[in-house]
Amino acid sequence: MAKLPLFFKGNSVDYTNLTATETAVRTGKKFIGQGTDDVRTGTVPEHAATNYSLPINGTYNIPTGIHNGIDTINQSIPTMAGQYVTPSSGSTVIECAGKYMTGDIVVYAVDNLSPEMIKYGVTVGEGDGAVVGTFQGFVD
Amino acid sequence: MAKLPIHKVGGAVDTSELTAVAGDVLADESFIGAGSDDPQTGTIIRRGNPAYSLPINGTQQLQSGHYSGGTVSQSIPTLGAQQIGPGSKMITIPTAGKYMTGNITIKPVYNLSTSVIKKGEYVGGVGPGTWEGYVNTDPKVPYYYGAFNGIQTITSFKDELYNEIGTVSLEKDHIEVRVTANYRYTVLVFNAPINFDNLSSFMVRFESSLISSGSGSTGIEFLIYRNLVTDYMRSNGAINPNLGTLLASGGDSGTGGDLTKSVASVTGNAYLYLRFAHPGSVTKVKIVRFD
Numbered sequence: 001m002a003k004l005p006l007f008f009k010g011n012s013v014d015y016t017n018l019t020a021t022e023t024a025v026r027t028g029k030k031f032i033g034q035g036t037d038d039v040r041t042g043t044v045p046e047h048a049a050t051n052y053s054l055p056i057n058g059t060y061n062i063p064t065g066i067h068n069g070i071d072t073i074n075q076s077i078p079t080m081a082g083q084y085v086t087p088s089s090g091s092t093v094i095e096c097a098g099k100y101m102t103g104d105i106v107v108y109a110v111d112n113l114s115p116e117m118i119k120y121g122v123t124v125g126e127g128d129g130a131v132v133g134t135f136q137g138f139v140d
Numbered sequence: 141m142a143k144l145p146i147h148k149v150g151g152a153v154d155t156s157e158l159t160a161v162a163g164d165v166l167a168d169e170s171f172i173g174a175g176s177d178d179p180q181t182g183t184i185i186r187r188g189n190p191a192y193s194l195p196i197n198g199t200q201q202l203q204s205g206h207y208s209g210g211t212v213s214q215s216i217p218t219l220g221a222q223q224i225g226p227g228s229k230m231i232t233i234p235t236a237g238k239y240m241t242g243n244i245t246i247k248p249v250y251n252l253s254t255s256v257i258k259k260g261e262y263v264g265g266v267g268p269g270t271w272e273g274y275v276n277t278d279p280k281v282p283y284y285y286g287a288f289n290g291i292q293t294i295t296s297f298k299d300e301l302y303n304e305i306g307t308v309s310l311e312k313d314h315i316e317v318r319v320t321a322n323y324r325y326t327v328l329v330f331n332a333p334i335n336f337d338n339l340s341s342f343m344v345r346f347e348s349s350l351i352s353s354g355s356g357s358t359g360i361e362f363l364i365y366r367n368l369v370t371d372y373m374r375s376n377g378a379i380n381p382n383l384g385t386l387l388a389s390g391g392d393s394g395t396g397g398d399l400t401k402s403v404a405s406v407t408g409n410a411y412l413y414l415r416f417a418h419p420g421s422v423t424k425v426k427i428v429r430f431d
Contacts, residue, residue, distance in 0.1 A: 013172065018179060020160075020171035025182075031160035032172040039157060042164065044206065054194055054214060056239050062202060062210035066184055071202035073212045075194060082236065085246050087226030089253075089266050092246040100196050100216070101235035110249050110264040113228040117263050119256040120275040124263070126250045129227020136274045138285075138313055139259040 013037045026066055047071075056100075084108065166206050196239075225250055226264075273312065280339070282330050282412065283428040286313040292330045299325035299417060301372040301380075306416060314424040320351065322419040327373045329413045334430070336364075336406040342388070344414065345427035347396035356420020359393035363413040364406055373415065393418070403430065 013032060020033035025042025033040055049069025052060050053076060060073050080096050082103020087110050094105060110125060118124050118133025125131050160173035165182025173180055185205035192200045192212045200212050221242025224231060226249050233244060249264050257269025276287035283292065294315070296308040306326035307318040317326050348358035366384030373380055387410050390401035416423055 015172075018170050018172065020165050020169040020182065024166040024169040025160050025171065026164035026184075029160035029164040029173070030158045031165070032158065033169070042160060044166075049204075054212065057214050057216055057218070059211050059213040062190070062207045062212065064207060064209050066206050067187075067202060067204050069204055072199060073192075073194060073202070074199040075197050075214075077197055077239070079197070080240075087246055087249055087264060089248050089264065091248055094244040094246070096235070096240040097221070097243045098240065100239050101219075101237070104236045105233040105244055107224055107226050107231040107233070107246055109228050109230045110226050110252070112261065112263045113249070113252075117258050117261050117269070119258075119271040121277075122251065122256045124249065124251045124256060125227030126225025126247075127227055127231075129225075129229035129231070130250070131228045133256065135258045135271070137272065139272045 082106070086111075221245070223247055280430045281428070282334075282430075283315065283425065285426055286311070292332050294328045295331055295370045296326055296328050297370050297372060299327050299373045299415060300377075301375040311424070314347075314426050316422060316424050317414075317416045318351070318422045319416050319419055322417075324419070325415070325417040327413055327415050328425075329368065329370060329411055330428070331368065331370075331411075333368070333409040334412055335409050336387075336403055336430075337408065339406070339430045340402065340404045341400060341431045342390075342403045342412075343398050343400040343427065343429045343431070344425060345396075345398045346392075346423055346425050348418065348421050348423040349395060351420050351422055357393065357418040358395050358421045358423070359391060359418045360399060360423055360425075361391035361415040361417060362389060362399065362401070363415060364388040364403065364410050365413060366408075366410050368411045373413070398427075 015037050018033045020031055022040055022043040025031050027043050027045050029042040030039050045065035047063050047065055047067050049071055051072045054060055054073055056077055078099045079102050080099040083094055083105045085092055085107045087107060113125060113131055115131050115134040118131055120133050120136040122133045123130055155177055158173045162180050162183045165171055166184045167182050167186055169182040170179045187205040187207045189208045190210040194200050194212055194214045196216055217238045218241050219238045222244045225247050252264055252266050254270045256271055257263050257267055259269050259272040261267055261269045274285045274287045276284040276289045278289055279291055281289050298305040303323040306324040309316045319326055344362055346360050350356050364387045367382055369380050369382045387406045388403050392399040
């Protein structure tokens with residue numbers, strides 16, 4: 001059955017129980033809402049589903065508005081497991097910059113480093129592990 | 141002016157230009173929109189203003205709906221570049237659970253070289269060590285088993301102006317003086333002046349033996365003169381006048397041990413001489429010390 005439009009110019013609809021305002025309706029959508037029988041247009045922005053890769057310690061600000069799908073915020077930071085390092089006479093560089101560590105780095109004590117193995121009065125090593133030599137004498 | 145509501149019972153509004161449907165309107169908001177003259181209720185779920193914390197390499201999904209703002213953020217501890225100096229103890233760098241903003245460098249073992257490692261030993265894979273001997277930095281100990289104290293050096297010269305000098309060599313743990321005959325008596329002088337004001341005694345540890353069994357004699361003599369000479373001690377038996385006053389002396393004709401004498405009477409600066417006047421002997425000086 002065809003429906004004849006009945007314009008309501010000069011009339012009014014019962015909007016007393018309507019609550020919607022422009023800020024509750026998707027942008028561009030027309031409606032009759034709170035406080036008036038005029039046709040109004042929604043202003044709430046809408047956003048398509050998005051994927052965002054969060055940098056380390058970054059912040060993703062959720063856009064205000066209607067999100068049409070499921071947004072996904074994820075991250076892909078290289079990781080590195082704990083390391084065990086044997087010190088030597090040369091430098092050892094652990095290439096961990098830009099990585100998330102899943103374990104500690106352990107530097108072994110210098111093998112056989114003890115005062116009696118080092119020349120008297122000479123300091124070898126650093127920090128708490130520094131050793132001041134005590135050896136004097138002749139081996140042969 | 142009061143507005144009288146006119147209910148649309150039996151009538152209809154023109155909905156043709158209305159486009160909003162329930163899915164366009166926030167939940168619980170009522171409106172008149174497309175498809176019906178009747179009030180409708182929005183269905184868009186309100187998600188509010190959430191604050192999510194993303195774990196490392198985690199995933200946070202934001203369900204569809206309306207957001208009035210919010211954040212997905214992260215707070216992972218970080219650690220900058222580290223320089224670690226290894227030693228005799230194990231070092232644990234607390235990196236677990238941290239994001240590294242720099243590399244970690246394990247430095248070479250500070251000061252580790254074969255020259256400071258005990259002879260024949262390995263430390264941290266470095267070796268074999270070459271160090272043996274004594275470290276002598278005591279100003280009262282001119283010589284200690286191969287090591288001068290950093291102040292003293294020695295000069296050897298002939299005892300008699302008209303004779304020859306013996307053989308003097310610096311061995312790893314002693315000074316060796318070889319006097320093959322009486323015309324090769326030899327003198328050593330410690331070149332730096334010694335201040336005797338606070339010294340009470342002198343000691344020389346030595347070993348002396350015959351080059352050929354049954355021929356010659358052994359021993360050592362020490363003398364303290366006011367002045368330094370390095371050319372000769374005697375000329376036709378007469379003391380070199382450049383030596384100045386003899387302040388103390390002593391001798392031992394044995395085969396070794398510690399020759400100890402008082403020097404308490406000596407004051408001011410003076411020089412120490414060791415004289416080797418036992419023919420057919422080789423003498424090893426091990427320690428020269430004042431107290």
